[in-house]
Amino acid sequence: MANTITRRELLKSVGYATGASVATLGHPAVLRAAAQPAKMGILVSLTGVHAIFGETMLHCAQYAQKEINDRGGIEGRKLDFVIEDDETDPKVGIEKARKLIKRDQVDVVVGSISSAMRNAVGSVTTKEKRVYLYPTYYEGGYCHDGVFITGAVPNQQVERFVPWIMENVGKTFYIAGSDYIWPRETSKVVRALVEKRGGSILGEEYFPWNTPDFSSLVNRVASTKPAVMYSLLIGSDSVTFLKQFHNFGLKKTTRICTSGVAEKEAAGLGEAGIGIVSSQSYFMSIDTPRNKEFVEGFRRMFPNEKLVDSIPEGMYNGVHVAALALAKAGSGDWSKLTKAVPGIRYKAPQGDIWMADNRHAALNSIIAEAYNEKGEFRIIKNFGVTPPQVNCFQ
């Protein structure tokens, strides 16, 4: 059932993309040269806790900008960036979003990480009638006019992953997550899938940010002996927990499966990360010419960047999708641009993606295993595109 929909949508989108490229070629060159540059507001966390992702996100956006301008810009218009630091603080995010729209008059806003920041920025962009693309995986359910999402939602990370786990790892799960909405919503999906297939959840708990010691969780996992430790802890909490899990020697008996660990976290784990299985829409080690071209080109431009993972790739895709939509709409005009985004199809480093009618991207579901101390993953299975399921509640 799901497969038929996928195939039909895919064909429809191919049609779209072909149409768009024909239209591009049709424009007279004289008109393009005279046009004003297109302006994109780039919102990233360059200071504060999320700076660890923000820097690479910015670089990925800049690499996308370079690609677009090298190919002649958007319909002949040069693509300009206005870059702002949200300081990992939603209050600042609101101010910066206002500034981007009112003072800089950007055509579209792309960026930021975390649901709190997205809600803050989205409240401004929707009110000011400016299109906003959010690149980070999240809990789903955010449905507001003009806010489009190029990061994964739970069904895309979990729907294919959990059955795979139950077939290949085991049927008893223990779930732990950071205490906020993404882990709680994702865990609902995990639980439903596990219980439907006759598995069981032996424990489920949530931890406040910046917990320094996870030994009580480790202790409980040790005594319940699940086959699978499903971690929805994020950022530094994820790293702290997994290090302690490793130090207690639990990796021997319980496998870590997660949708919260990508290359950045794995690099912080070193030896402790080896063997972790993660489900993301992008891994750096995807073996396609398109991804190779992306990784090599990106590293040429930013030689110090060692790792790209799914969040910065979502940012890169967000800039490209926004550019394609701007080309299709002809301007940042609200009503034209909100109609232009759904249906956009893009050949991303992760594989083909497209924007569904529910304002979310159809993304790839990929399972990979961390296999060395540098935080590199080996692809176990690539399920291809999964359309987003979004039950609007936010």
Next chain:
Amino acid sequence: MLELGSLLTQFLNGATLVSVLILISIGLAIIFGVMGVINLAHGEFFILGAYTVIAADVLRLSAWWGIALAPVVVGLFGALVEVGIIRFLYRRPLETLLATWGLSIVIRQLVRIVFGVGYRASPHPLLGDVRVFGFTYPIYRVFLMAVCVAVIAITFYVFYRTDFGLKIRAITQDVEMASALAINTSRMYLSTFALGSALAGLAGALMTPEITVSPEAGVNFLARSFFVVILGGIGQLAGVLGGGIVVGELETLLSYLISATTAQAAVLVIAIIIIRFRPRGLFGG
């Protein structure tokens, strides 16, 4: 039997957190007690200790070298900070607060520039288990506790049994009288600040295998050690022990019984109640 095992494990888990918290808090308490300086960069000194281990690893030295060098490196850095900044702000609490806060930002940025913004993997010096009363427990955690207890004991010995400690305690109580008794107070301030920094650095280095090494990680421990110091009572080294035991064991044991979020909130509430009835802390006069 299983239940007993995990209770014992949980007690040891608490003891690890307690001993590390005390090691960090002692530096904070000494610096505040002697100099009246609230060092908001103490968490960053902790992180510098962790990055000393990373740096040693980059230089192909073992993690043991990193742990041994950390107190020296961070202690020297602390001395530089004292001579370069703190010295000009004696007895100006608001200015020192601002200055050390600014310093914490500078250190984080420097760490970002030198080591990068990302999480750094750290070498684990000692993987493996020991058997404690028939149950296994990671050997490194046992080592961690042993070192913390030893260093805390040495610190107490220095404070209560040596000439240096006597001078420090005199300064804490009456700085003018101390200088009238031929104590070079500014040199004592320098050693105190360096010592407090070195203890934070050592704690950071010891904790590298157990924490996320990133420029932002200091705050996790700074907030808790402030808690320990205030709860224990300012100006009393013994207070740090009491505060550390209350905060660390309570958090660990409670988070075994109830959810971690509720446990952390409960510790906060209990601490506020204690401070309400004993405003000068558990051990304050």
Next chain:
Amino acid sequence: MLQVEHLDTAYGQTRILKGVTFEVGAREIVAILGRNGAGKTTLLRSIMGLTRARSGGVRFKGRDITELPTYEIAALGISYVPQGKHIFPRLSVAENLRLGARLQRSADKALRPEVFGYFPVLGERLSQHGGTLSGGEQQMLALARGLVGEPDLLLLDEPSEGLQPSLVDAIRGIIDRVCQERGVAALLVEQNLDFARALADRYYVMENGTIVLHGRASELADEEVIRQYLAV
């Protein structure tokens, strides 16, 4: 031993000492008399370097100590026993005394038992915290701490203040004996005329930050003049 020349000290805009000049000779006990607020305590603090002189100078054993840090001044052999005792309340009696012994110029800086000959009560309370002693005992401790450093000069700020008469006599006796037996010079700030007269060789009277009168202690018999400056 100690020469103070044209010493000027101010707290902010308020001048406290206005050109104070006097001296203390070897083995001499000199009393500074004056009302509250005359500047007596500031004078002692200025000698110790705890309050910085604005102009003028202090010489000790021929050396200019005006700009020296307090701890170096102390190490040259000046022992300061401030008003209000200022013992360390949370250090034991023994520890208080050990800190005093730091002033000794001999290498061992040991606490010699002779001191308990002057202060037998302290010998019984060695492990007790300073703060738990009675007021009189605390004054004994402050004095003892000043003496164990074997100073050449004692600065005493109102040692008789707030003590009951029997203790005042005891304290006076001890200061007298120590100065006689050990050849220590002393600068004594006092409001208690009888106390000062019994101890001092010479006296100076301060008012409003200047020396207004001085002479031999034996001449202090002319009470009318003195009382005029000391009356509240």
